[in-house]
Amino acid sequence: AQKVTQAQTEISVVEKEDVTLDCVYETRDTTYYLFWYKQPPSGELVFLIRRNSFDEQNEISGRYSWNFQKSTSSFNFTITASQVVDSAVYFCALTPINTGTASKLTFGTGTRLQVTL
Amino acid sequence: KAGVTQTPRYLIKTRGQQVTLSCSPISGHRSVSWYQQTPGQGLQFLFEYFSETQRNKGNFPGRFSGRQFSNSRSEMNVSTLELGDSALYLCASSLRVGANVLTFGAGSRLTVL
Numbered sequence: 001a002q003k004v005t006q007a008q009t010e011i012s013v014v015e016k017e018d019v020t021l022d023c024v025y026e027t028r029d030t031t032y033y034l035f036w037y038k039q040p041p042s043g044e045l046v047f048l049i050r051r052n053s054f055d056e057q058n059e060i061s062g063r064y065s066w067n068f069q070k071s072t073s074s075f076n077f078t079i080t081a082s083q084v085v086d087s088a089v090y091f092c093a094l095t096p097i098n099t100g101t102a103s104k105l106t107f108g109t110g111t112r113l114q115v116t117l
Numbered sequence: 118k119a120g121v122t123q124t125p126r127y128l129i130k131t132r133g134q135q136v137t138l139s140c141s142p143i144s145g146h147r148s149v150s151w152y153q154q155t156p157g158q159g160l161q162f163l164f165e166y167f168s169e170t171q172r173n174k175g176n177f178p179g180r181f182s183g184r185q186f187s188n189s190r191s192e193m194n195v196s197t198l199e200l201g202d203s204a205l206y207l208c209a210s211s212l213r214v215g216a217n218v219l220t221f222g223a224g225s226r227l228t229v230l
Binding site: 037042045047091106108 | 148
């Protein structure tokens with residue numbers, strides 16, 4: 001069984017603050033993918049990043065960065081200098097690297113980020 | 118390039134009725150997955166279709182069904198609606214089965230009264 005835990009239900013920050021969204025996962029699979037998706041008020045889930053379990057290198061994309069630590073089963077997401085447009089619900093997700101079932105993602109419960117002026 | 122299109126965006130039904138939701142994937146994408154999103158259960162996988170065949174299924178009762186057409190468009194059907202079926206139903210497409218970078222549509226929000 002797989003499980004993704006996002007303990008932070010809601011976070012409020014003021015624009016330009018840095019914010020970190022936590023994600024802890026459980027899986028018995030030795031190889032797996034981890035994801036972050038963003039869900040703005042319009043409803044669609046927007047893909048942000050995919051990381052496979054072989055690669056623990058941190059990644060930076062503009063104001064976004066991700067810290068993957070296999071030893072603690074965590075895949076945290078940091079937004080630097082947050083902006084109002086970052087306000088959304090963010091989901092962490094997990095799937096085994098198995099081409100038969102890889103579209104069957106297990107999602108966390110999401111963290112609602114509110115960025116105010 | 119058009120994204121994933123879901124229709125209708127909003128609908129209201131009463132208990133016992135049935136509903137059909139439609140999903141048109143990105144052109145060239147052949148796999149379509151469906152997810153249910155509710156405040157209580159979060160995002161849950163319903164099923165995945167590829168080449169008109171169901172490839173994966175989540176833990177939902179038989180009242181939830183789907184199909185895929187030769188042009189990769191997909192429909193899902195929920196029969197004998199219950200109040201608990203009220204949810205946002207999200208469709209996602211990908212190039213193939215196992216291509217787990219999913220592109221999601223905006224969803225169909227179903228309210229059951």
